[in-house]
Amino acid sequence: MAAATEYRYNRLTWAELDEAIGRQPVVILPTGSTEQHGRHLPLDVDLFLAESVCLETAKRANGKALVLPPIGYGLNLHHIDFPGTIHIEPEVFIAFCLNITKSVAYHGFEKIFLVNGHGSNQPLIDLIARRTTLETSSLCAAAGYFPFARDAFDAVKETAVMAHADEFETSLYLHLAPERVQMDLAGAGDDVMGTHVSSDSTNPRVRFNDYWSRWTDLGVHGDARPATAEKGKVIFEAAVAGLLEFIDEWKAWPLAARRDFHTRPVQRDIRW
Numbered sequence: 001m002a003a004a005t006e007y008r009y010n011r012l013t014w015a016e017l018d019e020a021i022g023r024q025p026v027v028i029l030p031t032g033s034t035e036q037h038g039r040h041l042p043l044d045v046d047l048f049l050a051e052s053v054c055l056e057t058a059k060r061a062n063g064k065a066l067v068l069p070p071i072g073y074g075l076n077l078h079h080i081d082f083p084g085t086i087h088i089e090p091e092v093f094i095a096f097c098l099n100i101t102k103s104v105a106y107h108g109f110e111k112i113f114l115v116n117g118h119g120s121n122q123p124l125i126d127l128i129a130r131r132t133t134l135e136t137s138s139l140c141a142a143a144g145y146f147p148f149a150r151d152a153f154d155a156v157k158e159t160a161v162m163a164h165a166d167e168f169e170t171s172l173y174l175h176l177a178p179e180r181v182q183m184d185l186a187g188a189g190d191d192v193m194g195t196h197v198s199s200d201s202t203n204p205r206v207r208f209n210d211y212w213s214r215w216t217d218l219g220v221h222g223d224a225r226p227a228t229a230e231k232g233k234v235i236f237e238a239a240v241a242g243l244l245e246f247i248d249e250w251k252a253w254p255l256a257a258r259r260d261f262h263t264r265p266v267q268r269d270i271r272w
């Protein structure tokens with residue numbers, strides 16, 4: 001039966017899914033965006049990279065993970081001055097994704113994992129994971145795929161800024177689908193640096209995100225020019241290896257019964 005080896009959630013029949021619930025694979029929801037990524041990359045970067053990493057992870061996980069159809073849109077109003085970008089209001093994004101995670105929980109899957117490819121979705125998926133855990137009997141965690149590749153990338157990178165349509169993302173795209181990368185148009189975007197705030201999305205003490213048309217002509221942050229497919233392979237393998245480790249950890253994570261420490265009755269009918 002294909003059910004034991006299939007790693008795409010929606011390639012299973014309902015009867016095969018029913019059987020899969022008994023094995024308790026980690027159910028992964030990739031989240032991305034449809035967003036400008038400079039003149040050299042298509043709008044699907046965040047979606048394509050996150051989904052590719054998730055699918056390869058689940059493929060190698062031998063039945064321990066199932067990947068849901070991904071979310072291809074995200075919080076993006078700050079990129080709207082660049083043609084093509086699609087914006088979803090954060091409240092809508094959270095509500096939509098929560099409906100998905102709660103549906104998965106409803107069927108009996110106990111471990112859910114959001115894997116994000118679009119930086120601006122990060123605070124939203126953190127909230128979705130928390131709310132899913134607090135409002136269902138399942139556990140939900142959230143992460144970007146990039147932190148899992150960070151150390152490996154640090155060892156091969158040639159540029160300091162890791163942000164957007166940069167050496168990191170361009171390299172990974174070159175590894176996965178070089179025919180869609182227009183390296184002759186790859187450029188560098190200015191990093192706007194203050195003492196505490198920076199347009200570099202990796203290390204600011206103070207978080208701030210402006211309309212990107214105010215600080216970049218290309219739609220790039222960082223420098224895409226040193227990107228190579230070889231670096232992309234390093235990133236891809238590190239991200240997949242790290243996520244595979246986490247799948248094992250998350251699958252084994254205890255789902256303990258809640259305990260009520262009140263000595264007097266609580267108002268159980270309150271709904272937040």
Ligand SMILES: [Zn+2]
Pocket residue numbers: 037045046117118164165169
């Ligand atoms: Zn991106």
